[in-house]
Amino acid sequence: MTATGTTGRPDPTADTMPTPMPSKAHSHPSSHLPGHSSAHPHSPPDPLMLRRAFGCFPTGVTVITTHSNEAVPVGLTVNSWTSLSLDPPLVLWALGRHSVSLPVFETTGHFAVNILCEDQAWLSRRFATRGDDKFAGVPVRPGLHGLPLIEGCSAHIECRMHSRLPGGDHLLLLGEVERVDVLARPPLVYAKGRYHRLGLAAD
Numbered sequence: 005m006t007a008t009g010t011t012g013r014p015d016p017t018a019d020t021m022p023t024p025m026p027s028k029a030h031s032h033p034s035s036h037l038p039g040h041s042s043a044h045p046h047s048p049p050d051p052l053m054l055r056r057a058f059g060c061f062p063t064g065v066t067v068i069t070t071h072s073n074e075a076v077p078v079g080l081t082v083n084s085w086t087s088l089s090l091d092p093p094l095v096l097w098a099l100g101r102h103s104v105s106l107p108v109f110e111t112t113g114h115f116a117v118n119i120l121c122e123d124q125a126w127l128s129r130r131f132a133t134r135g136d137d138k139f140a141g142v143p144v145r146p147g148l149h150g151l152p153l154i155e156g157c158s159a160h161i162e163c164r165m166h167s168r169l170p171g172g173d174h175l176l177l178l179g180e181v182e183r184v185d186v187l188a189r190p191p192l193v194y195a196k197g198r199y200h201r202l203g204l205a206a207d
């Protein structure tokens with residue numbers, strides 16, 4: 005499954021990253037580095053290499069939820085989520101234009117960020133898979149505005165929709181934080197197409 009279209013984000017559903025194609029460009033010494041793919045400094049990066057490079061950046065994993073006008077819960081797995089501003093308190097994430105959930109997030113006034121903990125990889129997989137039964141068997145409680153909050157997460161961040169901006173093949177969604185809830189559970193980590201637990205602190 006292609007998770008995020010052609011942006012180059014690594015396919016988050018892949019168990020391992022794809023093997024890069026060998027580069028045919030050897031005009032510069034740096035092109036001999038393993039994984040180097042660009043034939044010309046201004047040529048577009050090879051999509052596979054772009055995914056591989058983006059996948060080197062570890063992220064947490066969230067499930068972002070809201071509900072439709074008919075009160076149907078909606079959610080998807082998102083690792084593009086990031087904090088943006090403390091004052092005002094803003095967050096940002098990118099929603100693929102291919103997403104079935106797009107029409108709801110284009111109109112909803114609120115969303116909740118459920119930051120998954122290390123034993124919730126199954127929820128990441130569940131909410132990255134299209135279907136009508138994403139919430140089946142998932143323990144959920146209502147948050148502000150009736151937002152679905154998934155139980156057992158590392159944190160919940162409930163937001164009012166602040167703005168929507170174009171972002172290539174994604175839609176950027178900014179939220180203003182209305183309420184936070186932090187639990188003492190280690191967050192799930194995602195890197196190079198795989199799920200990880202936090203290791204030892206490096207300092």
Ligand SMILES: Cc1cc2nc3c(=O)[nH]c(=O)nc-3n(C[C@H](O)[C@H](O)[C@H](O)COP(=O)(O)O)c2cc1C
Nearest residue numbers: 007016080081082083084099100103104105132134
């Ligand atoms: C770890 C991981 C991270 C993901 N991050 C994003 C993301 O940031 N934005 C996005 O639009 N899709 C992301 N996806 C893919 C969506 O979760 C997936 O396409 C999902 O099926 C979309 O649901 P929908 O089509 O029902 O809306 C990610 C998937 C995984 C497994």
